[in-house]
Amino acid sequence: MLKPDMIVNPSELKSTIKNLKDKESFTLLLDITAIDYLKFPVKQPTRFALVYILRDASFKKSVTIKTYVDDATLSVPSLTDIYFAADWAERETFDQYGIKFEGHPNLKRVLNHHQFEGHPLRKDYNITDRQICTETEGLMDEMPKLLTSKGYTQQEQDDMMYLNIGPSHPASHGTIRNFLALEGETIKACVTEIGYLHRGFEKSCETHTYSQIIPYTDRLNYCSAILNNIGYCKTIEEMLDIQITDRAQFIRVIIGELSRIIDHIVCNAANMVDLGGLTNFWFIFSARDKAYDLLSKLTGARLTNSYTRVGGLEYDLYDGFAQDLEDVLKAVEQGTVDALSLVEHNRIFHDRTQDVGVITKEFAISAGITGVNLRAAGVNYDIRKTNPYYHYDSFDFDVVLGSHGDVYDRIMCKFEEMRQSIRIIRQAMKNLPDGEVNVYAPDVLLPAKKDVYGNIEGLMNQFKLTFEGIKVPQGEYYSATEAGNGELGFYVVSDGSGTPYKVKCRPPCFYALGAYSKIVEGGMIADAVVTMASMNFIAGEFDR
Amino acid sequence: MGLGVESVFGDSVVTTKLDTAVNWARSYSMWPMVFGTACCGIEFMSVAAAKYDLSRFGAEVVRFSPRQADLMIVAGTISFKQAPVLKKIYDQMCEPKWVISMGACACSGGFYDNYTTVQGIDEIIPVDEYIAGCPPRPEAVLDAIMRIQKKSEDESIIKERAKNFKGYLDA
Numbered sequence: 001m002l003k004p005d006m007i008v009n010p011s012e013l014k015s016t017i018k019n020l021k022d023k024e025s026f027t028l029l030l031d032i033t034a035i036d037y038l039k040f041p042v043k044q045p046t047r048f049a050l051v052y053i054l055r056d057a058s059f060k061k062s063v064t065i066k067t068y069v070d071d072a073t074l075s076v077p078s079l080t081d082i083y084f085a086a087d088w089a090e091r092e093t094f095d096q097y098g099i100k101f102e103g104h105p106n107l108k109r110v111l112n113h114h115q116f117e118g119h120p121l122r123k124d125y126n127i128t129d130r131q132i133c134t135e136t137e138g139l140m141d142e143m144p145k146l147l148t149s150k151g152y153t154q155q156e157q158d159d160m161m162y163l164n165i166g167p168s169h170p171a172s173h174g175t176i177r178n179f180l181a182l183e184g185e186t187i188k189a190c191v192t193e194i195g196y197l198h199r200g201f202e203k204s205c206e207t208h209t210y211s212q213i214i215p216y217t218d219r220l221n222y223c224s225a226i227l228n229n230i231g232y233c234k235t236i237e238e239m240l241d242i243q244i245t246d247r248a249q250f251i252r253v254i255i256g257e258l259s260r261i262i263d264h265i266v267c268n269a270a271n272m273v274d275l276g277g278l279t280n281f282w283f284i285f286s287a288r289d290k291a292y293d294l295l296s297k298l299t300g301a302r303l304t305n306s307y308t309r310v311g312g313l314e315y316d317l318y319d320g321f322a323q324d325l326e327d328v329l330k331a332v333e334q335g336t337v338d339a340l341s342l343v344e345h346n347r348i349f350h351d352r353t354q355d356v357g358v359i360t361k362e363f364a365i366s367a368g369i370t371g372v373n374l375r376a377a378g379v380n381y382d383i384r385k386t387n388p389y390y391h392y393d394s395f396d397f398d399v400v401l402g403s404h405g406d407v408y409d410r411i412m413c414k415f416e417e418m419r420q421s422i423r424i425i426r427q428a429m430k431n432l433p434d435g436e437v438n439v440y441a442p443d444v445l446l447p448a449k450k451d452v453y454g455n456i457e458g459l460m461n462q463f464k465l466t467f468e469g470i471k472v473p474q475g476e477y478y479s480a481t482e483a484g485n486g487e488l489g490f491y492v493v494s495d496g497s498g499t500p501y502k503v504k505c506r507p508p509c510f511y512a513l514g515a516y517s518k519i520v521e522g523g524m525i526a527d528a529v530v531t532m533a534s535m536n537f538i539a540g541e542f543d544r
Numbered sequence: 545m546g547l548g549v550e551s552v553f554g555d556s557v558v559t560t561k562l563d564t565a566v567n568w569a570r571s572y573s574m575w576p577m578v579f580g581t582a583c584c585g586i587e588f589m590s591v592a593a594a595k596y597d598l599s600r601f602g603a604e605v606v607r608f609s610p611r612q613a614d615l616m617i618v619a620g621t622i623s624f625k626q627a628p629v630l631k632k633i634y635d636q637m638c639e640p641k642w643v644i645s646m647g648a649c650a651c652s653g654g655f656y657d658n659y660t661t662v663q664g665i666d667e668i669i670p671v672d673e674y675i676a677g678c679p680p681r682p683e684a685v686l687d688a689i690m691r692i693q694k695k696s697e698d699e700s701i702i703k704e705r706a707k708n709f710k711g712y713l714d715a
Contacts, residue, residue: 112625112660113624113625120659120660125659126659127657127658127659128657128658128659129659130624130659130660130663131624131659132624132627132712132713133624133625133627133628134628134713135628136628136629167626167629168579168581168608168629168630168633169608170608174580174581174582174585175581175626195623195625196581196623196625196626196629197581197582197620197621197623197626198623198625198660199582199621199623199649199656199658199660199661200656200658200659200660200661203658203659204655204656204657204658215655216655219582219583222582222583222586223586266586266589281593282593282594285589285590285593285594286593286594286595288590289590289593289594289595292590302587302590302679302681303583303586303587303679304583304678304679539581539582540582540583
């Protein structure tokens, strides 16, 4: 049975995790979530359990720690003094499940509206119970507290200018609200509020079959939808103990890396628009449009592809794919060269990006930042290298590292990662094996149409899989892939039926955004804008 | 320079109805306020970019200030938390104004039938054109813009638009 790695008592939770951090160097808190066992078929000691997912300093090992929360108090000690990342993670768990974290400095809702009543991810909360909100959040409960903690007197606070950027602002690239306290143009304090695009992904997962969830994962990070498909399907396949075919693995690598390229294109193009350079946008976006033509030919959709299936892929590659792909890659290379030729040696670009929005290594790790944002700070962590999947260890590519962790590093790392992805794609296309793209597994994959219409077994199989879904063995499991923004993890709890009991997505930019306010404090407003663009916040991902 | 008509008309006076002249000008100079929240917002970027080139329709001046815009394109999911913000921005736009609801989420909540998603923005603000798709292709957005152009040509400037609408956020 799939189980968490450790089960501890709530009273020993904090000391256990502190020990893990200090003695066994589990320095990265990946995620915190809760499980409501109210309707679980197997009786559990208490109604709620908390799950903590940690990763060690070598980034090779991860550990899941579970603790059963006392039904009477519904509270556990907070970890905010051990990990910075625990701040928002605990707030989210409180918001969604109503579990209290003692000692948390600011335990309030993060995804749902402050007028919202109840806790939506509890099993006794009906999914369609909508609540109309009429007020906007003032955030004046957080700001004076923050400013006082920074040593500003009441008089100084009164003299400051308070400014909202967002939730609907062109510079916020999505629906993020930042509430700033300004002295001139310098940001003295920043409070970030999210939840404006909270679409109830996790609750929706609990009412859909495993295959029906794939389109929902598309809409997490809609700039690289296929990478989310892959992350989710890989988790379910590992739970089912299915090894997909070599051809499917290679195609997933090719299309996944292409999605990574598109993701980085959007981020860098938008970033340079924020810096005032619209020409770069035209240069690299034309390559992206070519890539979308290829994806719509292959998958039938431009943006939200839903290309993978549990056990394989929806379609095999079409005839002439290799040539189309090569054209796209050439266009990307040309676009990159053209765009870089405008900024690479541009004094204004350097002044605007270098030493701006610096993220230090230590802070990045403590805040749970992963992906390019972490690598730009000089930390060598890429799941494709540390825990290779889909033959990534057989491809020749480099992990791109920055040195300073500023905006410049992040932009340049993304450009270089695009080149590395092109390298991977070319190698994979060269060695692409023949064979099936789907495994033979009648209890997982839909039968061929000729069987559905031709014989009763095929027809019944189609019905069973459509209505009941794929039966995943009971238990819980965490798996992660390297998505466009970093470690995209799925923590899935199965009760043995065709619908997941719970799906928790570990969105990489939720944690990056949690750290954002600390990164921009002390800088200028204009710098905050480019810092935000360079960190690639995708609203669908952090809000889910 | 010119459209060639000057060779026929010279510098003579051309008479027309005020409605026709104003509507003609309006329909070819839409200034969209893009309320892009999610995936559809990314597709709107493609609409504005080189290949689909929104400026062929005179609608490339994308404003993020409601005071400067006359066409609101709601591109993306609207959650209950976002709804008052959307309403406020719509209210701040000056008359005449048109609204395009882009994509399944904005039209009907899409496949997000749950506790957080507004089941269609027409519960909050009046909508002139709906675009199907999740997200729609850029061509579909261009089609909607052409439909709005057609609509704006047929209207009278003295009549107020959508005055009988009442959403649930209207007091």
